[in-house]
Each structure stands twice: as structure tokens, then as C-alpha cells.
């Protein structure tokens with residue numbers, strides 16, 4: 106007879122959804138063997154949808170100024186010891202041009218909630234990126250903004266928006282954020298973004314203080330109902346200049362399990378093997394891919410040493426070498442980087458693209474066999 110976790114994993118595979126209580130029971134009862142079973146299910150699903158192709162997004166961390174004080178974040182306003190920077194429009198365009206020349210077709214403009222970057226400053230930048238790189242996707246990760254702002258940036262040419270919900274439990278949210286930050290405002294932003302037509306990404310850290318199976322079950326139930334196109338899940342890693350400096354890092358194994366659950370829940374979701382996972386785990390990229398990830402997000406900008414979200418975050422000095430190392434790691438694990446933008450595929454589109462992926466897969470396997 107199947108144990109509870111195995112039964113719930115099979116039910117999830119069949120229905121793509123569970124109740125909150127079922128999520129909780131699954132998280133509370135899964136053994137190492139059940140997690141391996143989930144990984145195998147997720148791996149099969151990923152390969153059936155995306156083949157062995159991995160999308161890559163180039164991140165431009167263009168400002169480490171932030172007006173917020175999230176208790177876990179190294180670039181929080183309260184960290185007065187951090188040297189702050191803003192990239193100029195020229196530097197951002199150059200970083201994108203470098204990435205584009207190396208095949209990057211998604212640019213992720215990421216920053217803290219920096220009031221200096223008003224709509225009047227961002228609009229022309231996005232328009233210029235759209236004009237220079239018409240076949241590339243522009244993803245924004247700028248935190249909470251007004252409806253009008255999101256609309257203006259979308260109209261200027263942005264396609265996607267990443268805004269981690271961080272926790273779907275309002276009480277837990279209060280424990281991780283400054284009093285002026287609102288759980289409901291964050292949720293409202295996510296709904297606005299998706300309604301406006303952005304491909305929207307949510308997500309959370311694994312192992313933040315006071316997180317438990319109840320709050321993780323809330324996260325999974327929220328992701329299931331919200332149906333985001335992207336989900337970012339990485340382990341919590343402490344930063345020395347935050348109130349959580351002496352808290353333990355999150356579990357890589359639990360992170361991998363949650364990634365597998367997201368893949369089983371939504372076979373077409375875009376799921377990155379995050380930098381935090383790769384920082385915590387030496388083989389985090391290949392373990393992430395085996396667990397259901399299909400996206401990697403290397404940095405395109407050099408001054409990432411100032412974008413210290415957590416301790417140990419790697420700085421990029423040579424983009425070309427970094428990409429080459431990623432490619433080699435992927436090939437060794439039997440994967441290849443895709444040259445497509447990697448938009449979220451609706452069901453009908455997915456069936457059409459399946460044939461294309463199968464064709465590319467065949468070419469890739471033949472190329473490997475000949476190498």
C-alpha cells in the first residue's frame with residue numbers, strides 16, 4: 106500500500122492541484138525516498154515539455170538603492186555600511202548589448218525599490234531597449250509600484266515582471282518585513298501585473314525565520330491558484346548586516362523538493378535554478394535541473410559585488426567565461442542552452458512547439474554523439 110506522501114504526489118500528478126491540508130500533509134510526511142520520487146516525476150514532466158533545453162535570462166542589477174527594510178535583505182535601507190550604486194542608461198544598454206552578442210534574449214532589469222528611477226526615467230530606457238533588441242524579452246524586477254507605473258512600463262515595451270510574494274501567510278509576512286510594508290499591497294501588485302498582461306513571476310525563499318509547513322502549504326496553495334508564468338524559489342541565505350544575520354540558511358533539499366512540486370503542479374511554468382541555490386549547493390545547477398528547473402539567470406553586469414542580497418553571492422567579472430562555464434556544466438549534464446526567448450507557452454502553443462523541441466532535441470543529441 107502507498108504511503109500518504111506517495112498517494113498525494115500521484116494525486117497531484119493527476120489533478121495538478123491539492124487542498125491546503127493535502128499540501129501540508131505532503132510536506133509534513135515526505136521522506137527522502139518520496140522526495141526522490143517527486144524529483145523523478147518532475148524531471149519526466151520537464152523533459153516532456155521542454156526537452157533538454159534550458160532558457161537563460163541575463164540579469165542587470167542596475168541599482169542597489171532601496172527604500173525598504175526587508176529583514177532578510179542585504180541591500181535594505183538600514184544597511185548603512187553598503188556602498189550604493191546606480192548604473193547609467195549607457196551602462197545598462199552596453200550590458201544588454203554584451204549579453205545579446207552572446208545569445209541572451211531576455212534581459213532582467215533588477216533593482217531595489219529605488220525612487221530615483223521614476224517612470225519618466227524608466228520609460229525611455231525600456232523604449233530604447235525595445236528598439237535596439239526587438240526580439241528580446243524585457244523583464245522587470247523593481248518591486249511594488251503603482252498601477253499607473255506598471256501600465257506605463259508595460260506600454261513602453263516591458264513583457265514580464267518578477268515580484269516574489271515571499272510568503273503567502275500574512276502573519277509570517279509581517280515577521281519578515283518592516284511595519285510599513287503590506288502583505289495585501291504586495292498581493293494586489295501581483296494581481297495587477299498579471300491582469301495587465303505581464304508574464305508574472307512570484308516566489309519565496311525557503312527557510313526564512315518562522316517558516317513552517319503551514320506557511321509553505323499556503324505558498325503552494327497560492328501558487329496553484331494564482332497560476333504565475335514564472336516561480337522563483339531559492340534558499341534563504343543570511344546576510345551579515347541584517348537582523349537575520351545569525352539565522353541558519355535554508356535547506357537545499359527542501360528547496361529542490363518545492364521546485365519539483367511546482368513543476369508537477371504546473372508543467373509549463375518557467376522555473377529558474379536560482380543563484381542562491383547554486384551558492385548553497387556546489388552542483389546546484391544540475392540538481393535544480395534534475396528537480397524540474399528549466400531556466401538559468403546569469404548576471405550581465407560587473408558591479409554585482411555591491412548587490413549583496415546575502416553573504417557569499419558570487420560577483421561576475423567575465424561574462425563570457427561565466428556563460429562558457431554554464432554551457433559546459435549543462436552539456437556535461439546532458440542539457441543545452443536554448444537560443445529562444447522562452448516565453449510562457451499556453452496549452453495550444455505548447456502542442457505546436459513540442460514538435461519543434463523534439464526536432465531540436467534530436468539535433469542536440471546527434472551533435473553530442475558526434476563530439
Ligand code: SF4
Nearest residue numbers: 171173175178181217
Ligand atoms: S528584498 Fe527588495 S524591497 Fe526588500 S529590501 Fe531588498 S531590495 Fe528592497
